[in-house]
Amino acid sequence: MNCIVAQSGGPTAAINASLAGVITAVSEHSEFDILYGAIHGIQGVLREQFQILSDKDAAFTEQLMLTPAMYLGSCRYKLPDPDTENAVYSQIFKVFERYEIGAFFYIGGNDSMDTVDKLSSYGQKIHSDVRIVGIPKTIDNDLILTDHTPGFGSAAKYIATIVREIAYDSYIYDVESATIVEIMGRDAGWLTAASVLARTGTSLAPHRIYLPEVPFHTENFLTDLSALIGKHRNVVIAVSEGIRDAEGNYISATEAAADRFGHAQLSGAGKCLENLVKDRLGVKVRSVEVNVLQRCAAHLTSGTDIAEAAASGRYAVERAAAGETAFMSAIYRMSDQPYRTEFTSVPVSEVANRAKEVPREMINDAGNDVTDEMIAYLKPLVVGENIPQFESGIPDFIDVSHLTRH
Amino acid sequence: MNCIVAQSGGPTAAINASLAGVITAVSEHSEFDILYGAIHGIQGVLREQFQILSDKDAAFTEQLMLTPAMYLGSCRYKLPDPDTENAVYSQIFKVFERYEIGAFFYIGGNDSMDTVDKLSSYGQKIHSDVRIVGIPKTIDNDLILTDHTPGFGSAAKYIATIVREIAYDSYIYDVESATIVEIMGRDAGWLTAASVLARTGTSLAPHRIYLPEVPFHTENFLTDLSALIGKHRNVVIAVSEGIRDAEGNYISATEAAADRFGHAQLSGAGKCLENLVKDRLGVKVRSVEVNVLQRCAAHLTSGTDIAEAAASGRYAVERAAAGETAFMSAIYRMSDQPYRTEFTSVPVSEVANRAKEVPREMINDAGNDVTDEMIAYLKPLVVGENIPQFESGIPDFIDVSHLTRH
Numbered sequence: 001m002n003c004i005v006a007q008s009g010g011p012t013a014a015i016n017a018s019l020a021g022v023i024t025a026v027s028e029h030s031e032f033d034i035l036y037g038a039i040h041g042i043q044g045v046l047r048e049q050f051q052i053l054s055d056k057d058a059a060f061t062e063q064l065m066l067t068p069a070m071y072l073g074s075c076r077y078k079l080p081d082p083d084t085e086n087a088v089y090s091q092i093f094k095v096f097e098r099y100e101i102g103a104f105f106y107i108g109g110n111d112s113m114d115t116v117d118k119l120s121s122y123g124q125k126i127h128s129d130v131r132i133v134g135i136p137k138t139i140d141n142d143l144i145l146t147d148h149t150p151g152f153g154s155a156a157k158y159i160a161t162i163v164r165e166i167a168y169d170s171y172i173y174d175v176e177s178a179t180i181v182e183i184m185g186r187d188a189g190w191l192t193a194a195s196v197l198a199r200t201g202t203s204l205a206p207h208r209i210y211l212p213e214v215p216f217h218t219e220n221f222l223t224d225l226s227a228l229i230g231k232h233r234n235v236v237i238a239v240s241e242g243i244r245d246a247e248g249n250y251i252s253a254t255e256a257a258a259d260r261f262g263h264a265q266l267s268g269a270g271k272c273l274e275n276l277v278k279d280r281l282g283v284k285v286r287s288v289e290v291n292v293l294q295r296c297a298a299h300l301t302s303g304t305d306i307a308e309a310a311a312s313g314r315y316a317v318e319r320a321a322a323g324e325t326a327f328m329s330a331i332y333r334m335s336d337q338p339y340r341t342e343f344t345s346v347p348v349s350e351v352a353n354r355a356k357e358v359p360r361e362m363i364n365d366a367g368n369d370v371t372d373e374m375i376a377y378l379k380p381l382v383v384g385e386n387i388p389q390f391e392s393g394i395p396d397f398i399d400v401s402h403l404t405r406h
Numbered sequence: 407m408n409c410i411v412a413q414s415g416g417p418t419a420a421i422n423a424s425l426a427g428v429i430t431a432v433s434e435h436s437e438f439d440i441l442y443g444a445i446h447g448i449q450g451v452l453r454e455q456f457q458i459l460s461d462k463d464a465a466f467t468e469q470l471m472l473t474p475a476m477y478l479g480s481c482r483y484k485l486p487d488p489d490t491e492n493a494v495y496s497q498i499f500k501v502f503e504r505y506e507i508g509a510f511f512y513i514g515g516n517d518s519m520d521t522v523d524k525l526s527s528y529g530q531k532i533h534s535d536v537r538i539v540g541i542p543k544t545i546d547n548d549l550i551l552t553d554h555t556p557g558f559g560s561a562a563k564y565i566a567t568i569v570r571e572i573a574y575d576s577y578i579y580d581v582e583s584a585t586i587v588e589i590m591g592r593d594a595g596w597l598t599a600a601s602v603l604a605r606t607g608t609s610l611a612p613h614r615i616y617l618p619e620v621p622f623h624t625e626n627f628l629t630d631l632s633a634l635i636g637k638h639r640n641v642v643i644a645v646s647e648g649i650r651d652a653e654g655n656y657i658s659a660t661e662a663a664a665d666r667f668g669h670a671q672l673s674g675a676g677k678c679l680e681n682l683v684k685d686r687l688g689v690k691v692r693s694v695e696v697n698v699l700q701r702c703a704a705h706l707t708s709g710t711d712i713a714e715a716a717a718s719g720r721y722a723v724e725r726a727a728a729g730e731t732a733f734m735s736a737i738y739r740m741s742d743q744p745y746r747t748e749f750t751s752v753p754v755s756e757v758a759n760r761a762k763e764v765p766r767e768m769i770n771d772a773g774n775d776v777t778d779e780m781i782a783y784l785k786p787l788v789v790g791e792n793i794p795q796f797e798s799g800i801p802d803f804i805d806v807s808h809l810t811r812h
Contacts, residue, residue: 011575040580069574076579160800161705168475169417169702171809173482174446197800202807233811291694296575299567300705302799382799393708393788394566394603401608403577405639 001102002034003320005053008041008108008115009076011069011292012151013158013301014309015137016398018107019071020061021313022135023053031321036099039402041075042106042115045095046088051402060398065306066388067397068298079115082122089122096130103131103320107313109138109149110355113328117352120326131320134328134348135313139295141190142355145346146330150312151295153305153381156194158297159183159290160382163198163238166288167205170234177284178225178277179236181206182270184294186242189213189358191294193370194378195238205236212242213358214367216251221273222280224368229283243269299395303384308341315343339380407437407508409726410451411459412444414514414521415482417475417698418557419564419707420715421543422804424513425477426467427719428541429459437727442505445808447481448512448521451501452494457808466804471712472794473803474704485521488528495528502536509537509726513719515544515555516761519734523758526732537726540734540754541719545701547596548761551752552736556718557701559711559787562600564703565589565696566788569604569644572694573611576640583690584631584683585642587612588676590700592648595619595764597700599776600784601644611642618648619764620773622657627679628686630774635689649675705801709790710745721749745786 005022007015019037026035035054038044051072064071082089096104106116116134123130136143139155163181170179183192189211196209207228210216216239228235243251251269270287277285308331316329327345334340362374389396411428413421425443432441441460444450457478470477488495502510512522522540529536542549545561569587576585589598595617602615613634616622622645634641649657657675676693683691714737722735733751740746768780795802 011578043580067574068571070578073580074578157799162699162703164801164803165474165702165704166698168473168704168803168806169698171806172417172476172480174449174479200797200800200802202805202810202812203803204810204812231811288697289695291697292572292575293568293699296571297568298571298574304799379798384799385793385796387791387793390791391606392785393563393710393790394606395570396606397570397574397609399608400574400577404608404610405637406608406610 001032002036002100003032003103003105004036004038004045004101005105005107006038006041006044007070007072008074008106008112009138010109011296012137012139013068013154013296013298014151014305015107016067016071017065017306017309018135018137018150018313020064021310022105022317023056023061025314025317026054029317029321032102037072040073041077042079042092043075043077044072045092048095063389063396063398065310066298066301066386068296071398071400073403078111079118082118082125089119092119093123093126093128093130101130103133105133105135105316105320107135107137109136109140110143110353113143113348113352116328116348120348131323131325133316133320133325134351135316136328136330137309139191140185140188142188142357143351144354144356145351147333147341148331148381150305150309152190153308154301155191155294156197156378157302157382158294158300159191159194160197161300162290163195163206163236164203167198167203167236170205170236175284176229177234178229180270180273180285180287181236181238182241182268182287182289183238184290185212185240187212187355187357189240192238192240193358193374196370196375197378197382204232206238207232207235208237208368209370210237210239210243210368211358211363212240212244213360214363215246216243218245218276225277226281239269239273241269298388298397301386302382303386304381306386312343319345336376336380408440408442408506409438409509409511410442410444410505410507411511411513412447412450413476413478414447414480414512414518415544416515417702418543418545419474419560419702419704420557420711421513422473422477423471423712423715424541424543424556424719426470427716428511428723429462429467431720431723432460435723435727438508443478446479447483448485448498449481449483450478451498454501469795469802469804471716472704472707472792474702477804477806479809484517485524488524488531495525498525499529499532499534499536507536509539511539511541511722511726513541513543515542515546516549516759519549519754519758522734522754526754537729537731539722539726539731540757541722542734542736543715545597546591546594548594548763549757550760550762551757553739553747554737554787556711556715558596559708559714561597561700562603562784563708563788564700564706565597565600566603567706568696569601569612569642570609573604573609573642576611576642581690582635583640584635586676586679586691586693587642587644588647588674588693588695589644590696591618591646593618593761593763595646598644598646599764599780602776602781603784603788610638612644613638613641614643614774615776616643616645616649616774617764617769618646618650619766620769621652622649624651624682631683632687645675645679647675704794704803707792708788709792710787712792718749725751742782742786
């Protein structure tokens with residue numbers, strides 16, 4: 001009996017560690033023979049575009065663990081409703097049959113769990129015994145029924161580290177200033193909340209944290225910031241890209257703006273607040289839009305996260321080998337300190353198409369900071385450093401020439 | 407005899423290593439007794455705002471070495487012409503006298519070397535025997551008479567690393583795309599050129615590199631990019647923030663653009679090219695503006711650079727102790743491979759107010775890439791990794807509460 005693994009959705013610094021976990025576990029379980037990696041997610045299954053992974057050695061999985069983005073490539077492909085449209089499902093399960101597949105592992109976020117759920121439903125309908133398994137990953141940490149998602153801890157560590165570095169950068173001038181750092185997470189504020197971990201020792205930045213879960217009040221923000229600058233001189237603010245006003249409108253550019261070629265432009269929340277502060281408070285202000293590095297900075301990952309991502313992949317293979325299907329491997333936290341967790345399997349049907357927002361009680365009453373409960377939740381997730389191998393000073397990531405054209 | 411050290415200009419990840427070098431060398435030279443650190447550059451001298459550094463231990467300098475930005479704070483203060491305005495110079499040299507100062511060390515870039523030059527001239531005029539010394543730092547690498555500047559190697563390593571990570575992020579989808587990475591360096595393309603080091607193994611990104619030293623031809627760029635996408639599917643372009651057309655106009659927004667609050671906005675070269683590519687080629691395109699991390703990412707620095715920055719500080723103290731004045735410590739490269747250098751002292755009057763651009767012969771004929779000569783120049787500068795101490799997963803930088811208000 002063989003199996004297939006694929007990756008889907010957006011990159012994280014840990015998703016290849018989950019793949020490495022699957023590869024290692026399959027090689028250890030006699031139930032499974034060949035492990036096929038489908039290139040570009042479920043589309044790779046449909047196209048029968050496979051790479052054999054079961055012959056890879058430990059050196060391969062070790063290098064894979066610390067390679068960012070997705071070794072198998074990704075797709076943004078939404079399966080149709082299995083109750084109304086059968087063709088694509090029938091094709092997928094024919095491929096499963098042809099390759100003698102006993103288990104299909106899909107590593108991804110919310111949309112990928114929807115794919116796992118739909119494949120499971122269809123499989124059940126046709127009485128297939130292929131086990132369909134979800135392995136979570138997302139920097140957004142917005143999957144339910146799991147304490148957190150692999151990929152989040154590394155992104156959280158990256159955010160906390162760079163906010164601390166940006167704060168040090170902001171402290172050097174004897175001039176009042178505001179620095180606004182815009183962080184990913186349109187609907188869930190977990191990653192923005194992680195900036196709180198930068199606040200250690202005598203460095204108080206970020207002085208305020210704004211999540212999308214509570215309405216953003218522009219006037220309150222300005223009054224508060226002005227007082228903060230008076231008190232601390234150099235102030236750092238962390239905002240989610242998804243902050244909205246009380247009417248639900250994004251705090252970002254809404255009017256068309258044109259560059260020299262006449263193209264309309266939209267700016268993000270950070271740039272929008274930068275302009276507002278410049279205009280209303282007249283202080284030195286800059287905004288920093290944290291770029292894609294927050295999801296792919298393999299040069300700085302969390303030891304805890306990478307280990308959990310790999311263990312999550314291994315756990316999925318073990319449960320599938322034991323006959324389980326239609327589940328997602330999840331993390332259950334037993335205690336914060338010492339940090340103790342165990343893996344569980346949860347029904348993927350309950351995970352798909354839902355999102356876990358930051359609960360109101362982890363945000364302070366004023367809606368401009370997080371609580372100690374949030375800090376206790378975040379702390380263990382960023383512990384430990386993984387540094388990839390460097391070759392002549394440049395990270396030596398695994399070859400992905402099967403994804404590129406030459 | 408005592409001495410003063412100060413820092414000025416913009417942050418780098420290595421400028422505190424030069425400060426650590428000065429502290430260590432002063433403690434080793436019996437010529438100097440107390441080392442005062444002036445807070446906020448030359449302004450700290452005028453205000454007599456000092457911190458005694460000669461009593462710091464090895465644990466302090468070790469932690470200082472890997473702390474980003476500037477322990478002593480910075481200023482943007484341009485001294486007046488010493489031939490016409492004497493008051494401020496007279497005040498500075500009175501402070502020198504009061505504190506029994508025998509040497510003044512100023513760690514900074516172009517503007518700071520102007521300060522060193524002017525102080526030297528004035529000192530000579532009044533027959534002062536205070537030695538006035540410049541210690542270079544800048545991520546821009548644009549100082550003349552030195553092979554390169556401390557701070558550049560770490561920024562170069564950071565740029566090469568993240569361009570490689572961004573490239574991996576771009577390879578995952580089976581969809582044609584362009585990714586434009588905008589890098590600091592308005593007038594000198596050294597740091598943008600360093601992105602070439604990301605091009606290792608089978609990963610060809612960045613596929614093109616555009617520096618400010620040669621005119622940027624929009625139509626050539628579009629034709630070339632279109633062909634590149636046809637060939638490679640996912641293409642990564644590195645551009646300097648300072649690219650200009652043949653008439654010398656910056657490739658960036660020139661028309662006023664308004665956000666929701668009605669504020670005018672200017673966009674950078676990357677965003678401008680993103681809009682252009684979207685409009686003209688119709689492919690998936692994104693731009694990444696590398697933020698301040700390129701100058702303050704202490705979490706990833708070059709071992710070579712940090713060691714040289716510290717050695718540069720030590721060398722400056724040694725030469726000053728030997729009686730030399732009005733110089734900048736410089737690096738002379740004897741060979742690329744093996745990488746061998748030695749420190750020299752160069753007249754600061756020849757360094758100040760000049761800038762070193764990338765020579766035309768280090769750029770290819772088409773003006774869209776760098777040559778092998780540039781690669782050979784860059785390679786040794788990024789070798790070696792320094793990872794700061796982490797405490798509970800967050801970098802444990804040195805306390806800078808003397809720079810912040812509580």
